[in-house]
Amino acid sequence: DARVTQTPRHKVTEMGQEVTMRCQPILGHNTVFWYRQTMMQGLELLAYFRNRAPLDDSGMPKDRFSAEMPDATLATLKIQPSEPRDSAVYFCASGLVNDGDTYTDTQYFGPGTRLTVL
Amino acid sequence: GQQLNQSPQSMFIQEGEDVSMNCTSSSIFNTWLWYKQDPGEGPVLLIALYKAGELTSNGRLTAQFGITRKDSFLNISASIPSDVGIYFCAGRPDAGGTSYGKLTFGQGTILTVHP
Numbered sequence: 001d002a003r004v005t006q007t008p009r010h011k012v013t014e015m016g017q018e019v020t021m022r023c024q025p026i027l028g029h030n031t032v033f034w035y036r037q038t039m040m041q042g043l044e045l046l047a048y049f050r051n052r053a054p055l056d057d058s059g060m061p062k063d064r065f066s067a068e069m070p071d072a073t074l075a076t077l078k079i080q081p082s083e084p085r086d087s088a089v090y091f092c093a094s095g096l097v098n099d100g101d102t103y104t105d106t107q108y109f110g111p112g113t114r115l116t117v118l
Numbered sequence: 119g120q121q122l123n124q125s126p127q128s129m130f131i132q133e134g135e136d137v138s139m140n141c142t143s144s145s146i147f148n149t150w151l152w153y154k155q156d157p158g159e160g161p162v163l164l165i166a167l168y169k170a171g172e173l174t175s176n177g178r179l180t181a182q183f184g185i186t187r188k189d190s191f192l193n194i195s196a197s198i199p200s201d202v203g204i205y206f207c208a209g210r211p212d213a214g215g216t217s218y219g220k221l222t223f224g225q226g227t228i229l230t231v232h233p
Contacts, residue, residue: 004160033219033220042224042225042226043161043206045220045221048219048220050219055220056220091160097218097219098218099218101218102148102149102168102210102218104218104219105148105149105151105168105218105219105221106151107151107163107208107219108163109153109161110160111158111159111160112159112160
């Protein structure tokens with residue numbers, strides 16, 4: 001049963017510290033998404049990658065957030081320095097997307113990383 | 119950006135009752151998806167719809183892609199306690215290019231089922 005995995009599941013840190021969240025997409029998927037979920041804003045798209053190249057990171061605060069895909073099996077989201085307002089659940093999702101093929105729009109989510117910044 | 123209006127925001131029902139929720143948009147969507155999120159977990163795909171007018175079932179769940187391509191609904195029949203959770207609609211706007219796979223999510227419907 002192929003699944004998206006995320007580590008860590010929980011992270012508590014102090015303001016100003018660096019936080020790195022990792023995601024392993026489903027093997028063979030070519031598109032990876034990073035979302036942030038809060039009660040106030042719901043699910044917000046932060047960034048997404050196709051074949052490891054960033055397609056859109058307009059939802060991500062550029063001054064402190066960065067997202068990368070070092071290889072096809074690993075995506076990372078880094079916050080430096082972290083702030084209390086970054087406290088949220090961060091989800092990674094993956095999909096096998098072909099432009100022009102509507103049937104490939106489906107995304108599969110990981111279990112999330114719950115981040116608390118004190 | 120694109121907005122999806124999902125309603126109701128929350129529902130409190132008795133076990134055995136049927137449930138209906140919907141999503142609307144002011145613009146055309148090419149794909150509609152329904153997800154369920156359990157506490158402490160990520161959203162799980164329930165039903166995917168790819169054609170206007172399409173009606174698809176998954177067990178006690180039924181979803182439809184509106185004929186105008188601007189709405190979708192999800193019905194749950196004979197609810198049970200494990201149906202509790204947050205239900206999200208999601209859709210892909212008609213934007214073409216590399217927008218395939220990029221979804222817009224509704225705000226969610228919180229479902230509570232009383233035994």
